Amino acid sequence: MDLNKKRVLITGITGQDGAYLAKFLLEKGYEVYGIVRRISTPNYWRLQSLDILDKVILISADLTDMASLSEAIQKSNPEEIYNLAAQSFVGSSFDQPLNTIDVNGLGFLRILEVVRNFNKSIRIYQASTSELFGDSVSSEGIQDEKTSFKPNSPYAAGKLLAMDLARIYRESYDMFVSNGILFNHESELRGLEFVTRKITNEVAKIKLGLSNELHLGNLDAKRDWGYAPDYVESMWMILQQDKPDDFVIATNETHSVREFVEEAFRLAGLDWREYVKTNEQFKRPYDVRYLKGDYSKANNKFGWKPKTTFKELVKKMFEEDLNRWQRHFDGEVFAWDAINHPGNIKFLYKSKNK
Ligand code: NAP
Ligand code: F7E
Numbered sequence: 001m002d003l004n005k006k007r008v009l010i011t012g013i014t015g016q017d018g019a020y021l022a023k024f025l026l027e028k029g030y031e032v033y034g035i036v037r038r039i040s041t042p043n044y045w046r047l048q049s050l051d052i053l054d055k056v057i058l059i060s061a062d063l064t065d066m067a068s069l070s071e072a073i074q075k076s077n078p079e080e081i082y083n084l085a086a087q088s089f090v091g092s093s094f095d096q097p098l099n100t101i102d103v104n105g106l107g108f109l110r111i112l113e114v115v116r117n118f119n120k121s122i123r124i125y126q127a128s129t130s131e132l133f134g135d136s137v138s139s140e141g142i143q144d145e146k147t148s149f150k151p152n153s154p155y156a157a158g159k160l161l162a163m164d165l166a167r168i169y170r171e172s173y174d175m176f177v178s179n180g181i182l183f184n185h186e187s188e189l190r191g192l193e194f195v196t197r198k199i200t201n202e203v204a205k206i207k208l209g210l211s212n213e214l215h216l217g218n219l220d221a222k223r224d225w226g227y228a229p230d231y232v233e234s235m236w237m238i239l240q241q242d243k244p245d246d247f248v249i250a251t252n253e254t255h256s257v258r259e260f261v262e263e264a265f266r267l268a269g270l271d272w273r274e275y276v277k278t279n280e281q282f283k284r285p286y287d288v289r290y291l292k293g294d295y296s297k298a299n300n301k302f303g304w305k306p307k308t309t310f311k312e313l314v315k316k317m318f319e320e321d322l323n324r325w326q327r328h329f330d331g332e333v334f335a336w337d338a339i340n341h342p343g344n345i346k347f348l349y350k351s352k353n354k
Helices: 016-027 045-049 066-076 090-095 097-118 154-173 195-207 228-239 257-268 296-302 310-329
Strands: 007-011 031-036 057-060 080-083 123-129 177-182 214-216 246-249 276-278
Touching: 007 016, 007 066, 016 031, 016 045, 016 228, 031 066, 057 066, 066 097, 080 097, 080 228, 090 097, 090 154, 097 123, 097 154, 123 154, 123 228, 154 177, 154 246, 177 228, 195 214, 195 257, 195 310, 214 257, 228 246, 228 296, 246 296, 257 310
Parallel strands: 007 031, 007 080, 031 057, 080 123, 123 177, 177 246, 214 276
Antiparallel strands: none
8 A cells, every 4th residue: 555645446447437537547646446346257358458457456346245345445445435336237227127226226325334434534426327317308408417317227226326325425424425427428448238339349340341230229319428538537526526516427419329320330431221220129118218418517616528529439439449350350369348249149138018
């Protein structure tokens, strides 16, 4: 432990945001600890690709295991905790609702309880989400911190529990607990099951003649998509405020899945209509139709604003996937997760009629 450095503990450090946040905080001079859970194949490809695997300190713990969390928090003795760990895929939350609520809702309660007993001065960031809004706003509106919540999935229900607990612990125990209500944010390190990366990865394969179909669900869903490295900076800013509070982080723009598809195929010089098939299997029992976030509060309070446009985002993701597949064929070996997802994999998600 380096006592001259500020210490931080990140849960979910192996995920998209965790990896970018770890890099950002290392550059700020923090000593960065992260918890990793036991899985059958180590999942360090993001930390490796950012070249920080040997710069962070990893501790074995799981959000469902209070004893391990308690040990991780005591061992790292952090000034700040960023709770990014989650079962983060909305589609899977319909298939594994109990596990999702256990990790996303109760997991955060376990952290709060450990911190309350160990050291109430630790500042805590909770990864909240635009999924909380569900369908509470029509297709003309915009969501901000005052918009009501109406979760549409077990994922969002678990996150709403965590958000309420954050507020309750803040008020009851005078703890510094803040929620970042982040809208969708994507990147070259996004998981392959999320729609943006599924699209750019598959379009890159189609461009190189390795695939000829892209199966998708609801093309009409609209999302406010930003770039993950821009968004992790806001997490840190939220914890540097004088008082704990909740902030929407978004781009103030909305685009449909169809528009994302069109842009990715346009970059590849291909006509999307020849390759995209809609497939019921990728439709959710209850989808969020429309999201568009107003980030004015964060902008007014600490000057945060998005730096990357929608078109720049699609371009970065598509070019990196194309590059990865080309390097793969030049003999470079990648972690399975970086590229090698069977894009049209037949998972049996629950459908409305089951
Ligand atoms: P992600 O890539 O799916 O990463 C999730 C992380 O959580 C991974 O490190 C995963 O570990 C870890 N994890 C899952 N279950 C765990 C458990 N039981 N114990 C400990 N760790 C566990 O997600 P992300 O996109 O970086 O998102 C980060 C956070 O922000 C999540 O809480 C997500 O719900 C929230 N969020 C994301 C977005 C977005 O658009 N990306 C928007 C709003 C909110 P493994 O590597 O072992 O799987
Ligand atoms: O879906 C539609 C799908 O899975 C986006 C998570 O980071 O952001 C993310 O949740 C939209 C949905 O992200 C496919 O029905 C169509 O309407 O990329 P997604 P998400 O559900 O918005 C929020 C803010 C989070 O907090 C979450 O952690 O795209 N869609 N066809 C599809 N989605 C997927 N995954 N696959 C399809 O084939």
